[in-house]
Amino acid sequence: MxxxxxxxxxxxxxxxxxxxxxxxxxxxxxxxxxxxxxxxxxxxxxxxxxxxxxxxxxxxxxxxxxRSLERRRWLLDSRADSLTRLRQIVDSYVPGTPETIEAWKVWVELWAESPRSPRLRELNERLYGDWRRIVAAVVRDGQSRGQLADGDPFVLANMLVGMIDGLAVQVLAGSHSLTAGRMRATCLAFVDTVLARRPSANVVE
Known part of the structure; x- marks a missing residue:
């Protein structure tokens, strides 16, 4: 190159x-x-x-x-099943490394100022809209393979992204009751219990 x-x-x-x-x-x-x-x-x-x-x-x-997308390019382009990729997305966004923590602090600043700045509001809409579409595409792929629950993929993606964002802010705020480990466990539980397709129960006649 x-x-x-x-x-x-x-x-x-x-x-x-x-x-x-x-x-x-x-x-x-x-x-x-x-x-x-x-x-x-x-x-x-x-x-x-x-x-x-x-x-x-x-x-x-x-x-x-x-740069955030580039750090996750390996999992976005992965051939792994969608459920695994969603778990990897959760793991990659837990504020645990200096690089991830810095990125989260930058995003929090964007969110804090967007309500007062039309320019930043448009930027947030564009960038975050792009990220939600990426996650929704992973959800849609999992649904097509029978791995993830039925439903609007954008709604399900918004639920996961919103949970990650909200809990990450609490971790950054230094919450003693919501540590990075608890954030990870909560988000993974959501993926495994809400997004994952449950096996059909056998009907006994």
Whole structure:
């Protein structure tokens, strides 16, 4: 594969630094100078790639999403059955590694600011709509193979995604009653007891 250009590498470096600043300080406290210092570039270099702080933040959210998908590409492209893939999706989203925790903090900032920003609201709708469609496709595939329960695949996907999101926020908030382990157990129980197709009971005449 051809080596990425220096400009592409520098842009990616700036976006990764932006995500880190957002995760550590919050979107409202995002400063170009902090991003530049963390990325090892000048403030002018950041402005060369992004005209405004809003442009930088939006690009960072998009980059966070793309990197999140890339980390899960192996399971999205897996030949494993859909039930296994849904369990793997749950495992991959439990806030347990520094990388996953940072990504969750970035998403929480997007959600917190979206109600006050039409631009971020549209971005959230686009990115999250894409993710829900991906999960719904896994559900639909499992239904076609007789592995998952009947029902609207988008509704079932929304149920799982909503559960993962809500519980992850509680884990990030430091809940003592809802640890990462309990989040995982709860979401896996949902997959196994609600989404998985139950064997048909034999009818004895």
């Amino acid at each position: 051809p080596r990425p250009s220096v400009e592409a590498e520098r842009r990616a470096q700036i976006l990764r630094a932006t995500c880190q600043v957002i995760a550590e300080s919050g979107l409202r406290n995002l400063r170009i100078s902090d991003v530049a210092r963390l990325a090892g570039v000048s403030g002018g270099t950041v402005h060369y790639y992004f005209d405004t702080k809003q442009d930088l933040a939006q690009a960072a959210f998009e980059d966070c999403y793309e």
